[in-house]
Every structure is written in C-alpha cells, then in structure tokens.
Amino acid sequence: MSSKKKLNSNANSKYTEDWLPVNQIINGMIVLDTGEYVTGVKVAPKNIFIMDSGAQQDVIVKLRNMYNSIDFEFWLLIADRPVDIDVYLSRLQILYNNAPTNAIRKLIMQDINKANLFMSAEYNVVDTEYYILFKEKRMELVQKKLHNLMSGLANAGLQSTQTSNNDLRMVLDNYLNGGEQTTFGTVM
Numbered sequence: 001m002s003s004k005k006k007l008n009s010n011a012n013s014k015y016t017e018d019w020l021p022v023n024q025i026i027n028g029m030i031v032l033d034t035g036e037y038v039t040g041v042k043v044a045p046k047n048i049f050i051m052d053s054g055a056q057q058d059v060i061v062k063l064r065n066m067y068n069s070i071d072f073e074f075w076l077l078i079a080d081r082p083v084d085i086d087v088y089l090s091r092l093q094i095l096y097n098n099a100p101t102n103a104i105r106k107l108i109m110q111d112i113n114k115a116n117l118f119m120s121a122e123y124n125v126v127d128t129e130y131y132i133l134f135k136e137k138r139m140e141l142v143q144k145k146l147h148n149l150m151s152g153l154a155n156a157g158l159q160s161t162q163t164s165n166n167d168l169r170m171v172l173d174n175y176l177n178g179g180e181q182t183t184f185g186t187v188m
Helices: 003-011 053-069 086-098 102-118 139-155 165-176
Strands: 022-026 029-032 037-043 074-082 126-136 160-162
Touching: 022 165, 029 165, 037 139, 037 165, 053 139, 074 165, 086 102, 126 139, 126 165, 139 160
Parallel strands: none
Antiparallel strands: 022 029, 029 037, 037 126, 037 160, 074 126
8 A cells, every 4th residue: 555545544544553653662662654763761750859959959950961962852751650559459458367466457457448548539649750752763873862861860860761661652542542541452
C-alpha cells in the first residue's frame, strides 16, 4: 500500500493504533515508523526543599549547567502512575493472620483499612514520575545521549535510569487517555 493511501485510510480510522507512528516498543525505546527511536531517562524525584539553602543552590546550578549542555531536542514529561499497594496489603493480611493477640490484630486492621481508604477514588493516590525523552535515528547517538543525560543528572545528585518498556507504555497511555487508567485489554 502506498504511504499516501495508508495516510488517508489512517485518517478515517477510529482506532488510535492506526494513526500513531509507533511501530513497536522494545529495549526501552519506542521505534517509530520512520526508523527513529524515542527514549530517554526516568529521573527519581528528590525534594530539595528539605536541604539547606547552600545544597539547594548547588543542585539548581548543576541542573542548569546540565540543561544548558544539552545540544539536542528533548522533552520534559511529568506523568502520574497509579500507586499499586497490593503487595503491601498482602503482607499486612499475612501479619494479621499470624498476629499473636487481638490488640495487634486490631492495629493491623486499622492499617489495612487506611490503605484501602487511600486507594479509593476519593483520594486518587499516584506516584509522580519525571522523564527526559528525545528522538534519534542512529543507535550510537542514542547511547551517547543517554550516557550524557545520566551523567549530568548524577552530577546534580539525581538518580536516573533508562526508560523501560513499561515506562514508555505508561507515558503513552497517560497522554493518549487523558491520564485515565485503562483496565481493559488492548483492542486491535
């Protein structure tokens, strides 16, 4: 099918998959139809407001220097991911079942109830995640840019890792669905 026919058929499609230029997500990268890679780093949050003012200024200056040294187009993204505390709740349930006294059971049940309350729709508890993403065609430049970003962030005292497939799927889902969490399977 010619690219013009494909473009016209995609424009009339009601499925998002048909008009997104995403070929696949693999090895922590989104592979676009053009052969370009979209990847980047996930930055662990750090509360600089609990640091003394000198340490705050040091982090800010190092971050400014890192941003000023970036010589390629990049995107700063902030995405919310729903918190999953199922493992924590399971551990509490085991503790509750093995509690030696009723007083300890009562305390553990209070923790279970509080956790369930936080997970209710009223509170909407989320983890906020920070990403620096970029697009590149050549794999050797992808690796160089990843290294430069991670080194610059480490110099500023921030931990970062390359985005995972799961991170990238969550970012796409977050932006394509207006932040609403989908709980159903993918429709093709």
